[in-house]
Amino acid sequence: MKLSIADIEKRIRLGEDSQHQFKVKIENTISLAEELVAFSNAKGGFIFIGVDDKNVVQGVSQDDIRKLNNLVSNACSENVIPPVHVTTVLEEIDEKIVFIIEVEEGLQKPYCTKQGKYLTKSGADKRILSQAELSRLLQESGSFHTEELPIRGANVEQELDKSTFYVYYETKFKQTIFEHLEQQKITIAQLLDNLKLAYKNELTLTGLLFFSKNPQLFQPTFIVKAVSFYGNDITDTKYLSSDDITGTLERQFRFSMDFLKSNLLKLQNKQGFNSQGELEISEIALEELIMNALIHRDYSRNAPIRLFIFQNRIEIISPGVLPNHLTTENVKMGVAVPRNPIITKFASELLPYRGIGSGVFRALQLHPDIELYNEVETQQFKVVIPRKQN
Known part of the structure; x- marks a missing residue:
């Protein structure tokens, strides 16, 4: 300059x-x-x-x-x-x-x-x-990913939800775990190491978020804090509904969607009186945006995702700003730079998620008035969805 x-x-x-x-x-x-x-x-x-x-x-x-x-x-x-x-x-x-x-x-x-x-x-x-700042910069550069870190104390034998992992493995690889372990002469811990779900007999963050019995035992802030307000101000002292949504990413996704569907309006639109009505915000758009928050948030930041329902809008607030010089305009055009590539991979296999970076783009096609805010000062990414009124 x-x-x-x-x-x-x-x-x-x-x-x-x-x-x-x-x-x-x-x-x-x-x-x-x-x-x-x-x-x-x-x-x-x-x-x-x-x-x-x-x-x-x-x-x-x-x-x-x-x-x-x-x-x-x-x-x-x-x-x-x-x-x-x-x-x-x-x-x-x-x-x-x-x-x-x-x-x-x-x-x-x-x-x-x-x-x-x-x-x-x-x-x-x-x-x-600081160590946290260095970790974030390394993650953004692609040299290091928080999702690969082993979680201290998350012992494979004690913390792995074996039934969930076995079903995943057998569905994907078309053979039982026991057949594979026998053929390869390896332990289940070594298999998890090979899949980047564990390291030296401890679950990695990815393993914890998808296949552990209780992820919040080790990472209590990795949850969704959901609140439905009476009005339009976050400082309101009363709420209609509130929940701390815990568990694996699959459970957090399902229960976040349940919270939205139970607290949003169902509009008659042009349907008959006996119809159940249509959700005021497209369920497809909500799924894409919740999934995006869970998968692409910055897991180096010990903070929850926040899901707020106000009378005039919905806010989905994820810890961390967009990675690698990505901008909101890039995101609107469907440009994707995965912050958590391993989590993204497993999400595409275990959740209703395609993993091609077009989720926000599809949500915007359904609701062009959605607003995106990459808030560098507060280190968070916010999606604001205006609500329809009767």
Whole structure:
């Protein structure tokens, strides 16, 4: 982004923040690499070299400029992993030269220094990424998936719902579990390992969500909190109906749909008096949106899905924003980047879910007035469905 002289002067006058860093000098590659990593892991920004922390332009010399060009080249290619590309420009401010480095938000997060430091911006400063933040960035990059993590204490022998798993296996592979174990000379724990449902005799998150006896024993926040309100305000102190929907993803899907169907209107429309009426919102659309929330939510965030029914709308709120630079406009067009590919795979085999990324697109075809909100500040994805009125 080309900055005008007036824009540069204004930014210097306003001072440092999460996207503007001032340095009188940078004299070593390591410190520059740390700044580049922090900006790349955040939203990008500018480093103004030749400006002090009191917002006064000190300037850089021609000798400084030659050294800085070498430092920038070495830091970007040799000291940041993966390498980054930056833009540099020289501008004359108050008859002094300021060396400006523009760092774009990284497309290959997370970035780290050659010394293995994962940093991000925190206001005008930088800090080490927390374990949860690093996990999310790794998941978004495709290098790591939360769904593959073993769940401590979820012992295969004790926690696996064998009847559910046996039915799944025999339906999919057309042979009994016992025949397969005998043929391959393996244990059921090893079979689950092969299917990415367990790791070293503990169920993974995927195994827990699909085939455990009680997923909330280990992950109590992975539920659907459903509330039907009298009015249109979430601060109402009274409700028509409320439920904490627990169990496997299959059970959460069924009971979420039951909650919706029992709390929404059935409209006569053009049917006769003796008809049972049609649900005010297409059941197909509701199925797609509930399924989307359960499968594509961010499981690195310990928070429930929230299902709210107001008098004028329905809200389905999922933890986490869209992954991999996906936008709401992409989603509306049917573009899909699965956050949880293993969960997606099992959902396509066990639930009424096709797994081709067109669920929200189909819901929008049925109800074009559905609104999507990718709320970065609150780290949640919200679907709002206006209700029909009699």
